[in-house]
Amino acid sequence: MSIVSDSQPTTKANVGQSRGDLYDTVLTVLALSGIDGATLQHARQVLATGYVYDVWARAVNELGLEDLKPVAAINAEVIKRITEQKPIKPLVDLIEKQQAAQVYAEPGHFPWCRTGDCATRHFEDGEPYVSHVGPKIDMTVPAEMSCRNDQLLSAELVALEEFSGTPTVTFNSGGNGICLEAAELDTVISDLDTFLDGLRAMRRQLDQEKAK
Numbered sequence: 226m227s228i229v230s231d232s233q234p235t236t237k238a239n240v241g242q243s244r245g246d247l248y249d250t251v252l253t254v255l256a257l258s259g260i261d262g263a264t265l266q267h268a269r270q271v272l273a274t275g276y277v278y279d280v281w282a283r284a285v286n287e288l289g290l291e292d293l294k295p296v297a298a299i300n301a302e303v304i305k306r307i308t309e310q311k312p313i314k315p316l317v318d319l320i321e322k323q324q325a326a327q328v329y330a331e332p333g334h335f336p337w338c339r340t341g342d343c344a345t346r347h348f349e350d351g352e353p354y355v356s357h358v359g360p361k362i363d364m365t366v367p368a369e370m371s372c373r374n375d376q377l378l379s380a381e382l383v384a385l386e387e388f389s390g391t392p393t394v395t396f397n398s399g400g401n402g403i404c405l406e407a408a409e410l411d412t413v414i415s416d417l418d419t420f421l422d423g424l425r426a427m428r429r430q431l432d433q434e435k436a437k
Contacts, residue, residue, distance in 0.1 A: 248276050278304075335359065335392065337382055346387070354386035373399035 255268055282301065285293045306313045331340050337359040344356045359382030366377045376399055383404075384392040393404040396413060405413060 248272050335384060348387075356386065357384040357392075359383060359392075376400060 251272060252265070252269060255265055260268075278300065282297045284290070285297045303313055305311075331338070333355070334340050334343060335357055338357050339359060342358040344358075345353055346356065347353050361381040362379065363376070364378040366372045366375055370377075376397060379397045381395045381397075382392060383395055384390055391406065393406055394410050395402050396405050396410075397403075
């Protein structure tokens with residue numbers, strides 16, 4: 226049995242007015258598969274929840290609701306991790322740590338600052354400036370592998386007031402590094418996601434045997 230849908234011209238729907246074709250199609254397929262009524266009702270609720278969230282998330286972005294964009298971004302990351310069967314606990318731990326930092330942020334510093342490592346210096350005219358230093362992550366060099374400066378990959382969140390003062394992430398490898406702003410960091414994150422997906426695929430292939 227196949228289900229064929231008529232092609233419709235693509236037009237931009239107003240926020241909250243999407244027809245939910247995928248929602249209807251999935252429910253139709255489930256009903257035709259003969260699942261019991263209770264399971265179908267549960268599936269309907271789950272799909273409706275996702276549909277409502279999707280409408281809300283698009284509204285947040287299309288209407289430019291800046292205060293809600295961080296919430297939408299976190300929700301999107303959680304959904305992505307669940308879809309890809311990745312653990313969400315590391316993300317939850319990170320969010321809790323960030324929230325705690327915001328509560329105890331010191332005046333003149335960012336919530337993410339390691340204030341004990343931030344350095345206050347002075348320009349020639351005596352005006353002070355601060356080199357803000359935040360979280361740092363390092364990728365461990367695999368055993369029996371050598372790497373310049375023992376640095377395979379590392380990243381650190383900083384904000385250097387002697388320059389623009391804008392927070393950036395230093396991305397480093399083998400003693401070489403570059404400061405990345407948001408858009409550039411997004412590209413690196415996407416590239417790393419692709420790389421990790423490839424590694425996971427290779428890991429699954431490690432267990433495969435030769436064809437007979």
